[in-house]
Amino acid sequence: MTTADPLLAVSGLSKSFVLHHQAKRIAGVHGLSFSVARGQLCALVGASGSGKSTVLKCIYRTYRPAAGRILLAGEPPIDLASCDEHAVLAVRRHRLSFITQFLHCVPRQSALEVVAAPLLARGVAREEARARARRQLAELGIPERLWDVPPATFSGGERQRVNIARALVAEPELLLADEPTASLDADAAALVERALRARRAAGGAIIAVFHDPALVARLADAVVHLPAPGVPCAA
Amino acid sequence: MTSGWGTPMLAEPPLLSVRGLTRIHGPGCPRCLDSTGDAAGRNDCPHCRSVVAIAGVDFDLWPGEILGIIGESGSGKSTVVRLLHLDDRPTQGSIRLRGGDGGCLELTELDGAARRRLRDTRLGIVYQSPHLGLNFAISAGGNIAERLLTAGERRFAAMRERALALLARTEIPRSRLDHRPAQFSGGMQQRLQIARALAPGPELLLLDEVTTGLDVSVQARILDLIMELQHELGVAMVAVTHDLGVARLLAQRTIVMRCGRIVEHGLTDQILEDPQHPYTQQLVMSAL
Numbered sequence: 001m002t003t004a005d006p007l008l009a010v011s012g013l014s015k016s017f018v019l020h021h022q023a024k025r026i027a028g029v030h031g032l033s034f035s036v037a038r039g040q041l042c043a044l045v046g047a048s049g050s051g052k053s054t055v056l057k058c059i060y061r062t063y064r065p066a067a068g069r070i071l072l073a074g075e076p077p078i079d080l081a082s083c084d085e086h087a088v089l090a091v092r093r094h095r096l097s098f099i100t101q102f103l104h105c106v107p108r109q110s111a112l113e114v115v116a117a118p119l120l121a122r123g124v125a126r127e128e129a130r131a132r133a134r135r136q137l138a139e140l141g142i143p144e145r146l147w148d149v150p151p152a153t154f155s156g157g158e159r160q161r162v163n164i165a166r167a168l169v170a171e172p173e174l175l176l177a178d179e180p181t182a183s184l185d186a187d188a189a190a191l192v193e194r195a196l197r198a199r200r201a202a203g204g205a206i207i208a209v210f211h212d213p214a215l216v217a218r219l220a221d222a223v224v225h226l227p228a229p230g231v232p233c234a235a
Numbered sequence: 236m237t238s239g240w241g242t243p244m245l246a247e248p249p250l251l252s253v254r255g256l257t258r259i260h261g262p263g264c265p266r267c268l269d270s271t272g273d274a275a276g277r278n279d280c281p282h283c284r285s286v287v288a289i290a291g292v293d294f295d296l297w298p299g300e301i302l303g304i305i306g307e308s309g310s311g312k313s314t315v316v317r318l319l320h321l322d323d324r325p326t327q328g329s330i331r332l333r334g335g336d337g338g339c340l341e342l343t344e345l346d347g348a349a350r351r352r353l354r355d356t357r358l359g360i361v362y363q364s365p366h367l368g369l370n371f372a373i374s375a376g377g378n379i380a381e382r383l384l385t386a387g388e389r390r391f392a393a394m395r396e397r398a399l400a401l402l403a404r405t406e407i408p409r410s411r412l413d414h415r416p417a418q419f420s421g422g423m424q425q426r427l428q429i430a431r432a433l434a435p436g437p438e439l440l441l442l443d444e445v446t447t448g449l450d451v452s453v454q455a456r457i458l459d460l461i462m463e464l465q466h467e468l469g470v471a472m473v474a475v476t477h478d479l480g481v482a483r484l485l486a487q488r489t490i491v492m493r494c495g496r497i498v499e500h501g502l503t504d505q506i507l508e509d510p511q512h513p514y515t516q517q518l519v520m521s522a523l
Contacts, residue, residue: 020513
């Protein structure tokens, strides 16, 4: 694995979940370390329940890490595991995107508005944001007749591509992708694969979970193996 | 707006800083605070029967941010809104509002006239019940004009122009300008409340369960409108809701209250997907 000048360095990351009402602790990940450099795609691989999504959600801070550091390069570097909420929001706005498994968006917004939103939040002018959103939707094969329609009415595959378009449109330095092609047919999956390659070629770093081992083989520059649930990571 | 990467918004001071905010109804006694709250599971003091509506509430709100406050009835979230809107005075604590000149106003120390002036010009509120937020005896246009008048506007043409622009922006047809609120649908009454609240261009908008009781489609329209307005105007908001879906859509950060205390705060998606406190876990589990 390339470790020279990593964009993101995860060290000793642990996360478990305490369910108070059931007095239970559920293992997530334990002592995970890895890093990803610019222009590199790192695939997280492991059995179901090994914590692949947990790692992505800890980096995005949807989950609160229990221990460890998630250091994002910068002047100064930011520890996403411990920095305050506003710093996380700013990193999300300017540097980090997450292709989640499901699209959450405002009910009445059109697909075009959903995809343009991250650009508007970065301060890009409305017309330019919409033009870039149109290009991104076209690249992912969303037919033009759907651009002005809220994604709630779309098929699962179309909705997921809107989700991917929204994550890619701002050309994030670091992209997290949780099974981005799981609900897509072969043609759509090929468009998404091309878009991920383009992001990487432009210098973006990607940390991804793929349901399809063939995608890992084709795309990954580095592979991080997560041990079975409850087993600590090798030092 | 944010500047660089590492220190966004942090360089900028908060618009609103709330510290140690406490409101006790009743005489109060030395044991009130220890006998109530999250651990005690109650907000009425067993020793003196006072009700500790909220205690020790701390938070900051940055310009242009929407902060969610969630919790069930009796958690104290509406008390926070009433105190922020200066409808009530805290028993203890501080509410500091930053001005355009960089200076800070301690709102809890203002006299009656200054409180009214601040409420009329720099604060806005939208209530769950339109009867609290609107004057049902006058027209829609009158409702907006009334708020502009109290904010100091005296030019009729300017008031009319502003009222028409606000109605258009909140998707109320111009033909309804002279109709009274009672003739409006529930969703339109809420949109009129929003127009009225925004009339003087406030820096802080308080939303108290604004979509509770509305049909889902009407709710979606109001939430969209609020988000569009936040983006266009950059007005900071505090949104109180018991609906976790509303918090997810509107708020970047959320505070969870129980028995008058803040039991958890964090990024809204973290609160919903990785709740830490037993009460938040229960709230999230019963919603999903």
